[in-house]
Amino acid sequence: MIDMNKVASDVLAATPKTGPTNATAWKTQDGDETIFRTCAWSPPGCHPVGCGLRVHVKDGVVTKIEGDPEHPITRGSLCPRCLALKEYIYHPDRIIHPMKRAKEFRGQADKWEECSWDEATTLVANAAIEIREKFGPETIIVFGGTGREANNWYPQWANLVFGTPNSVYAQPGWSCYGPRMTNTAFMMGGGYPEIDYASKFPLRYDDPRFTPPELILLWGKEPLRSNPDGLYGHAIIEMMRRFGTKIICVDPRVTWIGTRAEEVLQLRPGTDTALAMAFIYVLAHDDLVDHEFIDAWTYGYDALVQRVSEMPPSRAAEICGLDEEQIWRAARLFGNAKPSSVAWGLATDESTNGAQLGMCLVALMSITGFLDAPGGTTLGMGDDQGNVVRDGGSISADEKVDDATDSTLELALKHGMMSEDTWFNKRIGVDKYPCVGSVMWTCQPDEMLKALETGKPFKLHMAQFVSSNPISCIGGEPQRWWNALRELDFNFACDLFMNPVIQACCDVFLPVSSTIEHDGQVVTHYGLNSSFYGAENKCVQVGDCKSDIEIMRMVGKKIFPEFWNRFDTDEDYNNFHVFRSWLPWDTLRDNVVTMSDEEYFKYKTGRLRPDGNPGFPTMTGRLELYSYAYANFQEDALPYFEDPAYGPVSMPKMMESEYPFVLTTGARRQEFFHSEHKQVPSLRQISPYPEVDINPADATRLGIEEGDWVEIWSPYGKCRQKAKVTPTIKEGVVHAVHAFWFPEQEASEPNLFGAFKSNINNLMPTSVNAKSGFGNTFKSMICNIKKVYDNDDVNFPTDTGIMLEASRQCEFTYQETWRPTDAPVVDPIPQDQILSFEKTPEIDNIVK
Amino acid sequence: MANGLYIDFEFCSGCHSCEIACRNELELGITDFGMKVLEDKPRQNPDGSWHWDYIAYPTELCNLCEDRVAAGGIPACVQHCQAKVLYYGTIEELTAQMLEKGSKGAIFIP
Numbered sequence: 001m002i003d004m005n006k007v008a009s010d011v012l013a014a015t016p017k018t019g020p021t022n023a024t025a026w027k028t029q030d031g032d033e034t035i036f037r038t039c040a041w042s043p044p045g046c047h048p049v050g051c052g053l054r055v056h057v058k059d060g061v062v063t064k065i066e067g068d069p070e071h072p073i074t075r076g077s078l079c080p081r082c083l084a085l086k087e088y089i090y091h092p093d094r095i096i097h098p099m100k101r102a103k104e105f106r107g108q109a110d111k112w113e114e115c116s117w118d119e120a121t122t123l124v125a126n127a128a129i130e131i132r133e134k135f136g137p138e139t140i141i142v143f144g145g146t147g148r149e150a151n152n153w154y155p156q157w158a159n160l161v162f163g164t165p166n167s168v169y170a171q172p173g174w175s176c177y178g179p180r181m182t183n184t185a186f187m188m189g190g191g192y193p194e195i196d197y198a199s200k201f202p203l204r205y206d207d208p209r210f211t212p213p214e215l216i217l218l219w220g221k222e223p224l225r226s227n228p229d230g231l232y233g234h235a236i237i238e239m240m241r242r243f244g245t246k247i248i249c250v251d252p253r254v255t256w257i258g259t260r261a262e263e264v265l266q267l268r269p270g271t272d273t274a275l276a277m278a279f280i281y282v283l284a285h286d287d288l289v290d291h292e293f294i295d296a297w298t299y300g301y302d303a304l305v306q307r308v309s310e311m312p313p314s315r316a317a318e319i320c321g322l323d324e325e326q327i328w329r330a331a332r333l334f335g336n337a338k339p340s341s342v343a344w345g346l347a348t349d350e351s352t353n354g355a356q357l358g359m360c361l362v363a364l365m366s367i368t369g370f371l372d373a374p375g376g377t378t379l380g381m382g383d384d385q386g387n388v389v390r391d392g393g394s395i396s397a398d399e400k401v402d403d404a405t406d407s408t409l410e411l412a413l414k415h416g417m418m419s420e421d422t423w424f425n426k427r428i429g430v431d432k433y434p435c436v437g438s439v440m441w442t443c444q445p446d447e448m449l450k451a452l453e454t455g456k457p458f459k460l461h462m463a464q465f466v467s468s469n470p471i472s473c474i475g476g477e478p479q480r481w482w483n484a485l486r487e488l489d490f491n492f493a494c495d496l497f498m499n500p501v502i503q504a505c506c507d508v509f510l511p512v513s514s515t516i517e518h519d520g521q522v523v524t525h526y527g528l529n530s531s532f533y534g535a536e537n538k539c540v541q542v543g544d545c546k547s548d549i550e551i552m553r554m555v556g557k558k559i560f561p562e563f564w565n566r567f568d569t570d571e572d573y574n575n576f577h578v579f580r581s582w583l584p585w586d587t588l589r590d591n592v593v594t595m596s597d598e599e600y601f602k603y604k605t606g607r608l609r610p611d612g613n614p615g616f617p618t619m620t621g622r623l624e625l626y627s628y629a630y631a632n633f634q635e636d637a638l639p640y641f642e643d644p645a646y647g648p649v650s651m652p653k654m655m656e657s658e659y660p661f662v663l664t665t666g667a668r669r670q671e672f673f674h675s676e677h678k679q680v681p682s683l684r685q686i687s688p689y690p691e692v693d694i695n696p697a698d699a700t701r702l703g704i705e706e707g708d709w710v711e712i713w714s715p716y717g718k719c720r721q722k723a724k725v726t727p728t729i730k731e732g733v734v735h736a737v738h739a740f741w742f743p744e745q746e747a748s749e750p751n752l753f754g755a756f757k758s759n760i761n762n763l764m765p766t767s768v769n770a771k772s773g774f775g776n777t778f779k780s781m782i783c784n785i786k787k788v789y790d791n792d793d794v795n796f797p798t799d800t801g802i803m804l805e806a807s808r809q810c811e812f813t814y815q816e817t818w819r820p821t822d823a824p825v826v827d828p829i830p831q832d833q834i835l836s837f838e839k840t841p842e843i844d845n846i847v848k
Numbered sequence: 849m850a851n852g853l854y855i856d857f858e859f860c861s862g863c864h865s866c867e868i869a870c871r872n873e874l875e876l877g878i879t880d881f882g883m884k885v886l887e888d889k890p891r892q893n894p895d896g897s898w899h900w901d902y903i904a905y906p907t908e909l910c911n912l913c914e915d916r917v918a919a920g921g922i923p924a925c926v927q928h929c930q931a932k933v934l935y936y937g938t939i940e941e942l943t944a945q946m947l948e949k950g951s952k953g954a955i956f957i958p
Contacts, residue, residue, distance in 0.1 A: 064872065067928050076927045083868040083928065224861050224930075234930040237859050241932075256861055259890065259898035670863050681878050682868050728890045728900075 023070050026537055026592050033058045037068055037592045039534025040082055040515045041522040042148040043467060043496050045673035049073075049227045050522040050534035051082055052593070057539050062086050062516070071593060072204055073232050073531065080671050084682040089514050089542055093679055093743065094496055096543020099509040106486055107504050107749030117544065117554065120508050125558030127490040128162050131461045132559075137163040137418065138426035139461040141448065143468040144169055146176045146674065147229065149515070150467035150494075151526065152578065153548040155441045157466055159412035160563070161556045165427040166460075167442045170481065171474035172766040173776035174436055174445060177229060179349040181528070182439045182774065183358035186629035189617035190372075190608040191380030191528035193365055195341040197235040199524070199531035200378070202595045205242065209600065211374035212243035215262075215337035219250045219361060220272060220347020220779070224257055226668040228345070230524025230531065246337070248330050250275060251347075252664060253693065253735055254728040263330040266730050267320040269664045270644030270780030273353045276360030277308045277639060278316035279331040283367065284308065288335030290369025297366075297603060297616070300626025300638070304363060307638040319641065321730075339375035340368050346666060350778035352770040355630065356639040363625050363639075371623070372600055379602055380529025409441065411577070415563045428457070433773025435633035446767040449477075452484035463505070465493040466548070467512070471501045472755050473675035473739040476764040476776065477716060479756060494551055497679060500755035503747050511545045513538075518547035519570060521579055521588060530596040535589045549573050635771055644780035645768050651782060659714060659782035661698070662733045665760045666778050675739035690721040690740035690758040693729040694785065704787050712736055714783045717762035723787075734785055736760040850957055851912055853926070854942035855904060856933040858952035862887060862902030866925035866934065873913060873924035882909040883925045903954065904934065910958035912936065 026037050034057045039050040052071020056064040065085050069076035088094075098120035105111035131140060140162045144154030146169070158167035169178070184192055195216055201207035216236060223233030239245040240260065247261035250272065258264040267275055283289050284305045294301045313331070317324035334340055342365045348354045370376025412418040429447025430437025436444045452460055463485055468474070475481040485491065485505045492508035493501070502509060520536035546554075549570045556564035567573040571585050579585060588594060599605065603623075606612040615621040619628045631637040643649040647662060668674075671683040678684060692712060694704060704710055706725045711718055712734065721736055729735055738761065742754035756762060768777050862885055870882035883904050890900035904925070906912070913923035917936075921927070926934045935942060939955060946953035 066869075066872075066924075069927065075932075077930045077932065078865060078869070078928050079930060080864050080868050083865060083872060086872075224863070234861065234863075234932075237861065237931045237933075241856070241859055254890065254898055254900075256900055256902075259900040260859070264898070682871065685878065686864055726890060727892055728898075 023592065026535065026589055033063065036516075036537050036539040037070070038516060038537040038539060039071070039522050039593065040085075041520065041534075041536055042150070042673075043512060043514045043676075044081060044085070044088055045145065045148045045467065045676040046081065047147040047227055048149070048230045048522045048524055048526060049232055050230070050524060050532065050593075051078060051232070052076075052534075053078070053082060053085075053516065055516050055539040060540055062089065062540055065516075068592075072202060072595065073199060073235070077234065079227070080683055080686065081673065081677060084677075084680050085514070085516065087680050087682055088677070089516070089540075091497070091679060093498070094542070095498060095509055095511045096545055098511060098544065101507055103490070103507055106507070107752070109498075109503060109747035112509070117546070120510055121551070121554040121558065123508050124492050124510075125555050127462060128555075128559055131489065132163065135459070135461050136422075136426070138166055138422055139458060140164040140464070141166045141168050141443075141460055141462070142464045142466060143167075143470055144466050145468035146171070146474065148467050149520065149522070150548060153552060154466040154468070156408050156577075157464060157552060159408050160417055161552055161559060162464075163412060163417035163422070163560075165418060165423045165443070166448070168445055168448050169440075169442050169474070170445050170448075170468070170470035171776070172446050172476040172764065172778075173350075173352070173769045173774050174440055174442070175350040175354075175774070175776045175778060176346060176474075177349065178436070178440050179354050179772075179774040180344060180358055182435070182772075183348075183355060183362060185439050186624070186627050187359065187362050187618065188366075188371075188379070188608075188623040190602065192229070192525045193342070193344075193362070193371070193377045193379055194231055194525065194529050195236075195343045196339075196375050196378050197232070197239060199232070199235070200596045200598045202597065205238075209374060211339060212239055213245050213337075213339055213341040213375040215246040215248065215334060215340045217248045217250070217334055217340065217342045217364065218257065218261075219276070219342065219344050221343050221345025222251070222255045222257070222667060223343060224255075225670050226346075229526070230529070231343070246333070248334060252730045252733050253667065258728075262333060263326065265320075265322055265326065265330055267322055268647070268730070269662050269733060270351050270353065270647055271320040271641075272347060272351070273357040273360060273639060274311055274316045274319040274641040275322070275327065276357055276364065277311035277641060278313045278327050279334065280304065280308045280360060280363055280367070281312055282328055282331035283335045283364075286332060286335060288332070289367045293369040293371075294367055297623055299618075299620040299622040299624045301367065303638055304625045307640070311641065319643075334364070335368065339370040339373055341365075341370065341375065341377050347779050349774070350666060350776060351780065352645055352768060352775040352777070353642045354775045355635065355770060355772055356641070359625075359627065359630075359639040362623075366623055367625075372602055374600055378529060378598075378600070379608065380525060380527075381598065381602070381607060406577075408577070411563075415560070417560050417563065426458075429773065433769070435630075435635070435772035436774060438633070444773050446769060446773075449480060449484065449766055453480065461489045463488050463491045465491070465495065465501055465506070467495055469499045469501050469675045469739075471504065472499060472741045472753075472759060473761075476761050476766040478759055478761050479717070480766070494548060496545075497743070498747060499675065499743075500741055500752040504749060504752055504755075510551050511543065512551070513542070513545040513547045516540060517542055517545060518549075519574070519585065519589070520547070521574070521585075530598070532596055533583065533588060533591075533594040535592050537589055537592075549578075630772075633772060644777065646777055646782045647780050654715075655782055659784050660732070661783050661785060663712070663714065663760075663763065663781040663783040664733060664735045664779045665738045665764075665781075667735060667737070669737065672739070675741060678741060679743040687737075690737045690760075691724040692721040692734050692736040692785070693724050693726050694734050695729050695731040696725050696727055697731050698734075699723065699725045702786060704785070708787050710785050711788045712760070712763065712783050712785045714763035714781055716765050719756070719758050719760055719762045720788060721758050721760070734783065849938040849940050851937065852939050852942055852955050852957040853906055853912070853923070854935040854937070854946055854953060854955045856949060856953055857901055857903040859931050859933045860885075860902045860904055861931050863930050865928045865930050866904045869924040869928035870910070873916065874909060874911070876909065880909060881907055883907070901952075905954075906956050906958035908958065912958060
């Protein structure tokens with residue numbers, strides 16, 4: 001069993017105690033203005049990039065928001081979303097007082113009434129107490145969105161406030177970050193791998209330990225727009241300009257950075273694993289690997305090479321629709337680069353063959369010898385802010401004394417909010433998909449939708465939405481979620497703006513503070529690979545808004561007073577559970593930015609393993625290119641290629657007849673974070689309408705011109721977006737933006753801010769998952785597209801009318817049958833190959 | 849010697865940060881731009897390589913942030929540019945910088 005106390009004390013020991021000594025104080029006075037230095041997270045939604053802000057405040061009101069030139073990563077820069085933050089926090093539509101609405105008026109915008117915090121939180125607490133007693137705590141479900149600060153809070157709401165194991169990340173197949181986290185945990189441990197941009201060192205690129213990457217492989221990723229999970233994307237441009245860093249892109253779309261790349265491999269969507277296997281084939285064929293690293297630190301290289309021998313570039317070229325020569329050329333370019341770095345993107349998560357892609361990409365990061373090496377792909381220490389299920393969920397509640405390193409789950413078990421029976425037996429979907437349950441702290445989302453609809457294995461009664469909008473954004477087949485959620489006994493939301501799911505389903509609205517209205521902490525990659533610890537400093541108060549933690553404390557005290565009464569302030573709670581083994585709050589705040597200053601080669605220095613021995617925290621103690629963990633979950637221990645469930649190979653007849661296009665979605669834009677920011681004028685101006693990319697050859701054939709409204713449809717449903725005719729999308733493929741809704745339109749049902757008019761997830765099935773329960777069809781669906789002419793048609797997204805035609809969702813049940821239930825062949829684990837955490841003799845000898 | 853802005857537009861990613869930073873600084877209306885990002889849309893060359901450029905240029909509303917500069921700062925667009933491809937200085941300095949790079953550069957005097 002992993003000793004998390006040891007992990008935590010290692011993290012503490014590695015954390016510098018001071019920030020830069022000559023930096024400007026976090027709070028300074030300039031005449032009648034106070035200037036705050038702070039690091040941004042959310043709300044509004046963003047990944048934990050922690051960009052540096054200088055917020056000017058006069059008489060309690062923000063006058064100006066600028067970038068912080070002293071921030072070591074962003075150095076004065078800001079993206080449009082923080083530059084427009086003033087428009088967001090003072091937006092006239094922002095909800096700044098608690099509201100309630102009687103259940104019978106769900107869906108009616110004019111029925112909300114303002115109420116006090118005490119009344120609103122009492123309504124929530126009383127509903128929860130009643131439902132816990134009558135039906136059991138597991139019948140309460142808590143939704144959270146992706147990437148946001150509320151990712152910290154939604155499992156804590158679930159486990160610590162309501163005592164339910166059923167927190168929900170509603171995206172089909174948990175298709176964001178979770179699969180990559182799982183790949184990392186299974187194959188090598190150590191948090192999360194990220195490209196090296198000297199992001200951990202106070203001197204950044206000038207630190208003598210740093211070497212710039214010669215080449216970065218961007219696989220299914222556009223970091224300039226998405227700043228994913230804490231990677232400051234534009235750092236790549238800095239390294240291209242300053243050090244001549246080269247780029248290879250693998251993407252069905254040629255992105256802007258792709259036009260600056262050495263190679264763009266524009267593959268057929270969903271065939272990435274074939275290409276990644278061919279890359280490994282080339283590295284092995286040309287012997288462009290680091291044998292010393294492979295022999296000392298990895299397990300299963302020979303088996304991997306044997307497996308990829310099935311996938312020479314000639315075969316991959318055929319599968320992926322690429323030129324064989326280009327595969328050889330690109331893989332050799334990668335293999336000869338010293339050092340090389342790999343950035344794996346969301347495409348890894350959003351496919352049913354994604355775990356296998358992840359396995360190949362971890363191999364590409366490591367067999368070159370540049371894992372956690374200067375200019376390679378860094379590994380984090382893997383502290384996780386308490387929310388990740390550790391060690392397969394086998395947490396014991398025997399130890400009743402609080403510990404600074406207790407996870408959310410451990411606290412809930414120790415203090416009686418949740419019983420072990422509830423955790424182990426009532427978390428929906430993890431019996432069917434134990435692989436998802438082994439690393440993720442939530443239920444399995446596709447199984448949750450079925451449970452909501454069928455009342456099996458038990459009926460659900462109450463839902464909370466913590467900065468999550470599943471019917472406009474992450475939910476597949478959103479009308480199914482809508483229909484199911486509006487039937488529950490009681491629903492409430494913590495958010496800043498009214499949105500479709502709250503308007504349709506909720507009874508209480510609790511208004512939340514933005515990133516510059518509360519104290520907090522932002523750590524890149526949620527602590528799994530920390531560049532720095534940033535302080536979110538409260539600069540202003542807006543209306544009656546409260547922090548997520550304060551709202552949690554208010555409701556928590558009414559349900560579990562014994563636990564929650566110990567926290568008088570947010571700082572108490574932060575120091576107890578959130579910051580835990582890191583710095584105390586006042587030091588974090590004074591520093592503003594505290595660099596992690598983590599060293600390279602942590603697998604050599606024992607910093608990855610809880611026992612302090614060199615190696616990786618895996619069953620073999622090595623990086624497992626042959627993964628016993630996957631084998632234990634009835635998956636193949638080695639990567640294999642499987643064609644996507646929807647595509648020309650799996651469904652040739654459907655593609656020849658009604659659905660000739662492959663649809664991909666999910667690419668990010670700079671001006672929006674998923675479904676958020678649509679009401680901010682400076683941002684909406686940049687993208688007023690949802691756009692679908694279509695190749696000029698396809699557009700000409702279909703009579704579609706730039707700016708035309710088009711209808712896109714799949715067997716599951718349809719939506720309308722504007723055509724963007726561009727050669728950057730592969731012929732036969734369309735890319736449609738996700739999460740577009742229209743806050744300016746009629747709020748009440750049935751229009752619901754036009755929630756279903758342009759929502760590309762109308763076309764996306766749920767339950768088309770990998771064997772593991774991860775992955776879905778977001779990067780490879782089938783569809784058709786046509787121009788729509790009737791400008792008076794109320795189905796037009798610009799019209800404030802409604803979508804009249806019923807969706808075809810639920811009528812098409814291919815997802816239940818697409819995968820034959822064949823049991824995979826799994827080799828048993830040879831016992832003599834397993835190195836326990838106590839002894840790693842071979843590796844000890846290897847370390848210099 | 850007059851001052852101006854140099855942009856290395858090989859690496860302007862078209863993120864729009866300069867536009868909003870400028871609007872905040874000059875307190876412009878939502879339809880006004882002191883910096884404007886223009887796009888030369890993507891196309892593939894016969895040799896297979898790709899062309900897709902953005903370039904930000906200062907409009908007649910730009911005053912090169914005279915207040916910020918007088919207070920010892922740099923123009924808002926230059927500070928907030930995520931790709932760090934905007935530079936402020938004398939035309940002489942900027943010309944030297946542009947010539948040193950030798951391609952895809954432009955100097956603007958608003």
